[in-house]
Amino acid sequence: MFKKGSTGTRIINVRNLTKEQEEQILTYLQGLVYAWCNTQSDSWFSARDFLGGKNYYWQGTPMIVLYDLFEDEKLAGQAAGKLLKKAISRDKREFETRQAYQCRQYRWTGN
Numbered sequence: 427m428f429k430k431g432s433t434g435t436r437i438i439n440v441r442n443l444t445k446e447q448e449e450q451i452l453t454y455l456q457g458l459v460y461a462w463c464n465t466q467s468d469s470w471f472s473a474r475d476f477l478g479g480k481n482y483y484w485q486g487t488p489m490i491v492l493y494d495l496f497e498d499e500k501l502a503g504q505a506a507g508k509l510l511k512k513a514i515s516r517d518k519r520e521f522e523t524r525q526a527y528q529c530r531q532y533r534w535t536g537n
Contacts, residue, residue, distance in 0.1 A: 428514070428515060428520070428521055428522075428523055432522065432523050434523055434524075434525060434530060435511075435515065435523060437508075437511060437512050437515055438508050438511075439508070439512075440492075440505045440508050440509055442495055443491065443495070447488070447491050448509070450488040450491075451488045451489060451491065451492070451506075451509050452509060452512060452513045452516070453488075454487060454488045454489065455476070455506075455509060455510050455513040456513045456516075456517065458476045459471075459510075459513060459514060459517065459532075462475070462476075463519070463534045467534055467536065468533070469533065470524070470526070470531040470532065470533045471531065471532055471533070472507070472510075472527075472529045472530060472531045472532070473503065473506045473507040473510045473529070473530075474503075474529055476510070477489060477503065477506050478503065482499075489502075489506060492505045492506055492509075507529065507530060510530075510532075511530060514532055519534055519535075519537065520534070520535045520536075520537040521533060521534055521535060522535055
C-alpha cells in the first residue's frame, strides 16, 4: 500500500496478459520487493534495480512474458514498472513513492 497522501499512485493495467501471467509476474515482483526490504530497507528502489543492468536476463522467470509480448526492451521495462506499482499497491506494508531519475521509485516506511 502507498503512504497516505502519496502522489503518483494511479495503477495502469498492462494489456494482453492473461490473468495467470499477470498473477505470476506480480508474485515474482512481490518476492523481489520482500527480499529488498529485508536487505536494504532504508533504500529507494525501482523496477530498474530488480530487472535492469546485471539483472537483464529474464529467461526462466515470469518476466520473459513481457519481453515476448512487446519484443522491445524499453516497452517491456515500462510494463514491468507498471506491474511493480500494482504489486506494491497490493502489499500490506506501507511504501513511499517518488519520481526520480526518470522512473518511479519506492521505499518501505517500516510500517
